[in-house]
Amino acid sequence: MKVVGLHIGLLAVLFALQFVLPAYHHGNLARIMVLASYAIGYNILFGYTGLLSLGHALFFAAGMYGMGLGIQHFDLPAAPALIAGVVSAALVSGGLALLALRTTGVAFMIVTLMFAQAGYLTILYFGEWTRGDEGFVIAQSARMIAGIDLSDPTNRYFAALILFSICLVVCLWLIRSPFGKTLIAIRENEERVTMLGYSTFAHKLGAMVVSGTLSGTAGATYGLLFGYAGASFASVQYSIFPLLWVLLGGAGTVLGPFVGTLFMFYLIDLSSGITSAYMLIAGVVLVLLTLFAPQGLMGELRRRFWKGLP
Amino acid sequence: MTLLSTKGLSKSFDGLEAVSSVDFELPAGQIRALIGPNGAGKTTFVSLICGRLAPTSGTVTFDGYDITVLPAHERIQRGIAYTFQITSIFPGLSARENIALAARRFLKGAQVTEVVEATIDKVGLLGRADQTAGDLAYGHKRLLEIGMGLAQNPRLLILDEPTQGLSDGEIEAFKELIRDLADQATILLIEHNMKVVMATANKISVLDGGRMLAEGTPEEIQNNFAVQTAYLGRDDA
Numbered sequence: 001m002k003v004v005g006l007h008i009g010l011l012a013v014l015f016a017l018q019f020v021l022p023a024y025h026h027g028n029l030a031r032i033m034v035l036a037s038y039a040i041g042y043n044i045l046f047g048y049t050g051l052l053s054l055g056h057a058l059f060f061a062a063g064m065y066g067m068g069l070g071i072q073h074f075d076l077p078a079a080p081a082l083i084a085g086v087v088s089a090a091l092v093s094g095g096l097a098l099l100a101l102r103t104t105g106v107a108f109m110i111v112t113l114m115f116a117q118a119g120y121l122t123i124l125y126f127g128e129w130t131r132g133d134e135g136f137v138i139a140q141s142a143r144m145i146a147g148i149d150l151s152d153p154t155n156r157y158f159a160a161l162i163l164f165s166i167c168l169v170v171c172l173w174l175i176r177s178p179f180g181k182t183l184i185a186i187r188e189n190e191e192r193v194t195m196l197g198y199s200t201f202a203h204k205l206g207a208m209v210v211s212g213t214l215s216g217t218a219g220a221t222y223g224l225l226f227g228y229a230g231a232s233f234a235s236v237q238y239s240i241f242p243l244l245w246v247l248l249g250g251a252g253t254v255l256g257p258f259v260g261t262l263f264m265f266y267l268i269d270l271s272s273g274i275t276s277a278y279m280l281i282a283g284v285v286l287v288l289l290t291l292f293a294p295q296g297l298m299g300e301l302r303r304r305f306w307k308g309l310p
Numbered sequence: 311m312t313l314l315s316t317k318g319l320s321k322s323f324d325g326l327e328a329v330s331s332v333d334f335e336l337p338a339g340q341i342r343a344l345i346g347p348n349g350a351g352k353t354t355f356v357s358l359i360c361g362r363l364a365p366t367s368g369t370v371t372f373d374g375y376d377i378t379v380l381p382a383h384e385r386i387q388r389g390i391a392y393t394f395q396i397t398s399i400f401p402g403l404s405a406r407e408n409i410a411l412a413a414r415r416f417l418k419g420a421q422v423t424e425v426v427e428a429t430i431d432k433v434g435l436l437g438r439a440d441q442t443a444g445d446l447a448y449g450h451k452r453l454l455e456i457g458m459g460l461a462q463n464p465r466l467l468i469l470d471e472p473t474q475g476l477s478d479g480e481i482e483a484f485k486e487l488i489r490d491l492a493d494q495a496t497i498l499l500i501e502h503n504m505k506v507v508m509a510t511a512n513k514i515s516v517l518d519g520g521r522m523l524a525e526g527t528p529e530e531i532q533n534n535f536a537v538q539t540a541y542l543g544r545d546d547a
Binding site for chain 2: 178181182184185188189191192193194195196197198199200
């Protein structure tokens, strides 16, 4: 009960903040919520199943381009384009899972990294369609769902909040379901799970598809809300970001991805206001956190104060 | 009725034959002990049965079906449960969740709770069920491991040195548990403690150097000269 209260409480606070935040932070928070949704997707595979992927940018981009190319070349309205983005992320993550899950550990990291790089290069190669590095702007007229203009800051904030709520609820529901509990068991001791009669392959496949689909949904929404799709979202940097956010916030906690994304975003935002060497400040803080809160902020909270925190 | 049988079952590691052409039959309802000196191939043999290892040659038949090529989890789904010699639990989860994972594979909702509570009671972990499994004492981890086997309600339960590290009192309770279980499941027990073997087994198989050396009732085995030389001749391990 306490757990449900905490998460609903956070969503209520985010809802209320909409009315009090100044425009700048208002826009930031919308962005953070979409990126945190991406991190929640990442966390399902990394934090709960124990599989470290270095290729999630592929899923984020699959969603973004599934949506963006649908609008750009097939004149899809925003809602069907969004669905196209979600479906393409599901397909790409399923396909990659079938290949990458033949490996484990370091090999899994390398295989996911390589496929994501291949995806990035594919986007560049078909520059005629994707406009490569430069990317393309999604026109405001195409960013309407049911007459609601998603480029308007208030609508955008609510759309981001809806996405974030869905991802949060899916994650919370998943990890309390028998399927999710088996994923956690795989993280703890995969061989034992096999010897209890579960197909660990089928479970990891499911986890990767859910993880990739949530990531891609975040990617598609990001493109739609901020009106741009570009190859940089498929680059290795965007595979590392969710890993960092999740590590900082707490791998294997439901709120960790949000806390990590929020923390990292404002760490860079505030330190870049002080000095041009802002990455130095960010780096030092990250090192300190890794030293003194190795399980991330929410992980530390769980260890010290609230053992049952999901 | 034969529940489990192997024919010509062999396993080599880099040319070293750990299990060598073993023919083995286990009728349903029996408690069978598998004994033999260290390195005799006991754990390798049961690993071939439950699918942790693939055999070099030979077949495994369970309940009339050839399961030789099935992956481990499908063999478990058919009713084989294996408890590890080296305790293999989920250290970060509660003892209760450890057992629930075993039951949840084939049960849902309230039925899971029912089986879990009954199992915790059976193995004597009442009052420790909410502890993190990794924090339990060694003996309690062993009991948890056995509980994860029981909770699967298996037709064949393979116990790999279950009493290792248990106290005398816990061993007595374990013997009781095995006897109770005999009418529900067939049991294949790898065991070094000969007192446990003599008190529980209907029949004993002796493995030595990867070969089946002898088979018989506890009395027959005790009187078998070859076995005494290979195994019993030394002081009880």
